[in-house]
Amino acid sequence: MISAHIIVDLAFCVGFALAFNPVRKFTKKFLAKRACGVEGPVRKSVMLAGKLDALVSGASRGDAEVDRVISEMIRETEGRCQDILEKGKREIEALLEDYIHVATGKLELRIESFIRTLRVSAVETAASAAFTLMKEELENGKVDAGEAVSASEQDGVASKKLH
Secondary structure (H helix, E strand, C coil): CCCHHHHHHHHHHHHHHHHHHHHHHHHHHHHHHHHHHHHHHHHHHHHHHHHHHHHHHHHCCCCHHHHHHHHHHHHHHHHHHHHHHHHHHHHHHHHHHHHHHHHHHHHHHHHHHHHHHHHHHHHHHHHHHHHHHHHHHHHHCCCCCCCCCCHHHHHHHHHHHHC
């Protein structure tokens, strides 16, 4: 007979396995949306830097100092954009790793609990079988109060009754 704990543990494991993929997909979509939200301002800053470059170069053709400053500003802006993107990616990866770590930890705990329940059930079953065998032996009168039964004889009787 399967224990109610085992059934509940199996149901939880199946439920967790079925729910893990949708949760992971939802998390990825959520984080992708946040990344897209960060990319918008970054693109705008790059576009603004480009427009600024065009305006300044049109107003002061031939001024090498202005061109150098604009190039430096563009490089700084691009560097900042790359830093923002890399930071966002690292945060997203760290968040995903945390979610996965928590999910696997919960699953490990449930599996350990399930194994403990199985072990307890096995011990209870063995104890019940031993008790039943001893009770039958006493009822049948095969074992007297002071008589010792050999181990091989006990094993033979026990294996016949268990099978």
